[in-house]
Amino acid sequence: xxxxxxxWEAVMLRKAEEEESKAVKKVKLVTSDGVxxxxxISTVKEMETIQAFMNATDTDNSIIFxxxxxxxxxLSRIMELMSGEYDQELVKRLxxxxxxxxxxxxxxxxxxxxxxxxxxxxANLIQNKSVEFVRHFFNIINDFTPExxxxxxxxxxxxxxxxxxx
Amino acid sequence: MASAPNLPEExxxxxxSWLSVKSLMRFRCVSKTWNSLIFHPYVVKSxxxxxxxxxxxxxxxxDLNDEACxxxxxxxxxxxxxxxxxxFDDSRQHPVKFFIGSCNGLLCxxxxxxxxxxxxxxxxxxxxxxxxxxxxxxxxxxxxxxxxTKSCCMKFGFGYDDRSDTYKVVAIISDTRIRQMKVMxxxxxDTCWKNIxxxxxxxxxxxxGYYLSATVNWLGVSLEGDKCxxxxxxxxxxxxxxxxxxxxxxxxxxxxxxxxxxxxxxxLGVLNGCLCVSFDHxxxxxxxxxxxxxxxxxxxxxxxxxxxxxxxxxxxxHVVVVILCMYGDVLLLANYEDLEFILFNLKDNKVERTxxxxxxxxxxxSFDYVPSLxxxx
Numbered sequence: 001x002x003x004x005x006x007x008w009e010a011v012m013l014r015k016a017e018e019e020e021s022k023a024v025k026k027v028k029l030v031t032s033d034g035v036x037x038x039x040x041i042s043t044v045k046e047m048e049t050i051q052a053f054m055n056a057t058d059t060d061n062s063i064i065f066x067x068x069x070x071x072x073x074x075l076s077r078i079m080e081l082m083s084g085e086y087d088q089e090l091v092k093r094l095x096x097x098x099x100x101x102x103x104x105x106x107x108x109x110x111x112x113x114x115x116x117x118x119x120x121x122x123a124n125l126i127q128n129k130s131v132e133f134v135r136h137f138f139n140i141i142n143d144f145t146p147e148x149x150x151x152x153x154x155x156x157x158x159x160x161x162x163x164x165x166x
Numbered sequence: 167m168a169s170a171p172n173l174p175e176e177x178x179x180x181x182x183s184w185l186s187v188k189s190l191m192r193f194r195c196v197s198k199t200w201n202s203l204i205f206h207p208y209v210v211k212s213x214x215x216x217x218x219x220x221x222x223x224x225x226x227x228x229d230l231n232d233e234a235c236x237x238x239x240x241x242x243x244x245x246x247x248x249x250x251x252x253x254f255d256d257s258r259q260h261p262v263k264f265f266i267g268s269c270n271g272l273l274c275x276x277x278x279x280x281x282x283x284x285x286x287x288x289x290x291x292x293x294x295x296x297x298x299x300x301x302x303x304x305x306x307x308x309x310x311x312x313x314x315t316k317s318c319c320m321k322f323g324f325g326y327d328d329r330s331d332t333y334k335v336v337a338i339i340s341d342t343r344i345r346q347m348k349v350m351x352x353x354x355x356d357t358c359w360k361n362i363x364x365x366x367x368x369x370x371x372x373x374x375g376y377y378l379s380a381t382v383n384w385l386g387v388s389l390e391g392d393k394c395x396x397x398x399x400x401x402x403x404x405x406x407x408x409x410x411x412x413x414x415x416x417x418x419x420x421x422x423x424x425x426x427x428x429x430x431x432x433x434l435g436v437l438n439g440c441l442c443v444s445f446d447h448x449x450x451x452x453x454x455x456x457x458x459x460x461x462x463x464x465x466x467x468x469x470x471x472x473x474x475x476x477x478x479x480x481x482x483x484h485v486v487v488v489i490l491c492m493y494g495d496v497l498l499l500a501n502y503e504d505l506e507f508i509l510f511n512l513k514d515n516k517v518e519r520t521x522x523x524x525x526x527x528x529x530x531x532s533f534d535y536v537p538s539l540x541x542x543x
Contacts, residue, residue, distance in 0.1 A: 103181075107177055119177065119183075127189055130192075131195045135196055139172055140172075156297075158297065159189070159191035
């Protein structure tokens, strides 16, 4: 009984220590629209840009990290994706604009898993689409002359067969 | 839409690397920037890394050593296993010149011409996914006193040297009279063929070398009878492995196999990223070995040793069995004696026969293929 009691004490002590360390290590992210989101240190681990900053400052206390390029809406979407373990179904529910913005943030914060997930999801979206759809999707201005474009289309005529309706 | 900032080029490249080659060829028309990004080295490289690796290029040849007529088709491994005969649907086949090899989505094709005093050989590089064909390479010229003798023969191989980032064609010109062979190499984009080395002659069974991890490999026997103390008509089966990184040759003996003429021809292939040697053993068994690491001759493992009865093949006849591909535990075999495909399960030794292939004149070979954006030249 005595032995088990000691064991129990040790477990509780370890738990308390863990909670204490957890409580200390929080990161405050300040979004472009001025919202402060407090996240756990484990969440920031995947954000290599922030992680590198934290390693450089080497602090144990909670830190504040400004994200002038990220809106609170997009950041909360990213948190949802992370807590949902990057479920493809969650990605499918995003709007085209959300998907593009998340992809940009993933690149900016150097989040590899999220970058792969969103880049491949965008690729899936445009995979079988027309050239016009892609220009509209990425807001691209066609800078070919009509002659140049006709010539290029002729070279790869076969690649224009079986394309989805826009 | 216009309010959102545009994606930077590095992200566009990331997205492009996930698209199919067909979509990418279409999207060259999106803008001038896209047209150049699609062939950016970063995109080409990461696209290759993400391309599915379950496709085979299947060759149908009139004769294994015949240059005249080769039919070529592309087929995914699951489809081949499910319905092997479908890959020989005539509408999906390309007639090609003599096939030398397949590497990173490029195929290398050979052509030749005899004129008075000499014989000229050259190659083309072809990317079937982008449908871009290169100009012919410079000629490799052989003078009549060499090629007009029956003792001379040429074998080819094609592969990628990752150290120098070069696609290389290897030509072996062997002269059995003087028991020597010359190795000539052409690097894609070079202005000429280079004579790399001369070494003792080696008899290879198949014309085409198999590419794997910066090496090109042929299966054959050394023509030095007394080298291993074997008698005149017994030879040690070996792989001649040409290392494209170092431009050197190695000989890798196949374990437990004394090749006894004139039994049926042993075969080389690539299965799941390993070299695979398969051969007949005393007309009773069909045996296959895998070389797990192409630069380590101690890495041989036995894949298969099965009696012909278990494959439901009559071993007393002249048996020719070739391994075409592997999917999970299942091997797809072609049996030329009975003109049929056999599915053999390595786990439970179960045999399944599938509809026979129609034309008895043809032999079939299969190589790894991966659709890519690599420019042929």
